Amino acid sequence: MLKLHKTAIGPKFPDFSSAKTPLKPHIAPPPPPAVAEVDVTSITNHVLKTNPEILTQNLPTLVQWTPELVHTILKRLWNHGPKALQFFKALDSHLSYTHSATAFDHAIDIAARMRDYKTLWALVAQMRTIKLGPGPKTFAIILERYVASGKADKAVDLFLSMHKHGYPQDLTSFNSFLDVLCKAKQAEIAYNLFKVFRRKFRVDMISYNILANGYCIMKRTPKALEILKEMVERGLEPNVMTYNIILKGFFRAGQTKEAWEFFLQMKRRKCEIDVVTYTTMVHGFGVAGEVERSRKLFDEMVGAGVLPSVATYNALIQVLCKKDNVENAILVFDEMLRKGYLPNVTTYNVLIRGLCHVGKMDRAVEYMDKMKEDECEPNVQTYNLVIRYYCDDGEFAKAFELFEKMGSGHCLPNLDTYNILISAMFVRKKSDDLVVAGKLLIEMIDRGFLPRRFTFNRILNGLLLTGNQEFAREILRLQSGSGRLPRHFRL
The missing domain is CATH 1.25.40 (Serine Threonine Protein Phosphatase 5, Tetratricopeptide repeat)
Structure with a gap:
């Protein structure tokens, strides 16, 4: 039987060795090690x-x-x-x-x-x-979490009442809130607030850039261009960040022709073209499948005296992994090292993903080990992508071996980790696999993650169909007793 993290099973959520195993009492762990150690x-x-x-x-x-x-x-x-x-x-x-x-x-x-x-x-x-x-960061955190949980109205109410909590609104906090809304694809709400409060807070170029980016995220480049036009009409001069936002917006919307024309306009108008501009172009054309054009732009930036950043190398490596050949991506990675660049976790993740995608799992794991040697520890995304590919290949034992490593106290699994493994447990439709899915459900809820209603119902129904009715009822009793049961479940 595959093991789950023992750390997740506390007094409210005991471990189950099988569907019919009685609940075990909580046993206190051994005393902590000496302070010096x-x-x-x-x-x-x-x-x-x-x-x-x-x-x-x-x-x-x-x-x-x-x-x-x-x-x-x-x-x-x-x-x-x-x-x-x-x-x-x-x-x-x-x-x-x-x-x-x-x-x-x-x-x-x-x-x-x-x-x-x-x-x-x-x-x-x-x-x-x-x-x-509370300070500005505190409010930014709460506002972002409200918006992320679908409570944009509560976020607006909180922003308007910040002064009641001892922190009056200003332009910085207003821009921060606009940014939260826009990144959550709520650009319309952000723009409506902007129109109401732009005089009160004397909105600046940052405010307009945030709104333009919000519409670009939603692939509404015509609206982003309207924001740019409004900005100019109000006497604010666009900067390189503004142009980079629009450029990226064209690529997001699949408008490569428009992106290229916009880039040429930037050159004709002698706008500042920085490393972010070139990185956007390298990534945008590469993702669109124009790998050679992407490579030429990379070479052009070097010729123009703009030094590539780690992000530029990451973009090119990702393009080569997705649209060309992972071996060519490794050559660029090696070149990056030779030139003295220090790869970050994103560099390794795009390369590891590329190796996984072509079935070179052993080499992917070797690069995970290399990360540690380079003092760039794997993060939860690194583990999740390797676990996902192991599951796709039916290598469940290897996936759970990595999952166990995550419980070591350095990189704990997140909601995505649990969803990947739970979905994998339905592939073979075996009774034992469904029991493991049930244990994963208990553990993820114990760790503060609320499963989707679909996931919860799927596991309970799966347990019922595979003869694990008692375990299904035990999960139901435990979660309803803890107050963490998703609403509108069915059994």
Whole structure:
């Protein structure tokens, strides 16, 4: 039987070795290691494995706590929201350590992601009590989470009432909110707010750029061009960022001919053409299948005295992986190293994806190991893409081996990880696989992820159809008792 992360099964969600296994009582973990031997990973694992009551007692004395260490641990625990909040609260009563505003913002972001609004606003109130905020970043986090969860109306209400929380609105916070709305494909709401408040906040070029980008994200380049025209009519001169936004918008909408003409206009008007412009062109034409044109633009930028950035190399490597040959992408990667560029996690991820796509899984895993050698640790996206390809190849044991590594306290699985593995468990339609899917469901909910209604119903119905009725009922009892059951489920 495939193992799941033991750290996820706490007192409310015990582990099941089979559909008919009785619930096991919670057993407290062994005491933490000596302070001198503790590192970030071992602290993270201690938090993951420890009962909340015991954690509150022994955590303050575990190490010499600093804001930087707490921030690092909170980031490690990011994909286990309940444990992250337990860790944050366990340090509240520490005698010599006090949470920073950044730590509060991390905790508020985690609570908001879990849609635990009661905890969120309790943390905001606590910030006010100890005079740490809330500040502009705090509001930006809450606004973004409201919009992401489909509550744009609540986000607007919050923005309009920010002054009641001790932080008056200004142009910076207004632009930040417009950006949140636009990146969530709510450009119309953003533009309506813009029209109401542009005089009050004396909107600037940044405001217009944000709106233009919002319409480009939605592939509405004609509207983005209208925003550009309005900007000029109001006496604001477009900058290179404005032109790059429009250029990228054309490529997003599949308008390569228009993108090329716009690029030529930039040259004729002697507009500044920077590394972002060329990177956009290299990526845009490459994704459109014009690999040779993409390569020529890459060479042109070097000839024009514009040095490529890591992002430019990433764009070319991705293009070659998708539209040409992964071996050619590796040649560019090697050239990048020879020229002294340090690849980042995106560089490795696009290359690993390319290797996975052509079935070279062993080499993909070798590049994961190389990441560690280059002090560029694999992130959750790295693990997810390799796990996905292993599942697509029917290599479920290898997929779960990687999944277990993610539970080591360095890179915890996220919602996508669970969805990939749960979907894979339905391929063979085996009873044991459906039990694993049920365990994954319990674990993901325990970690603060709310499954889609479709996923929840699919697992419960799958368990019923494969003779695992008791396990299905146990999941239902556990989740309804915890208050984390998705609405409108059917069984």
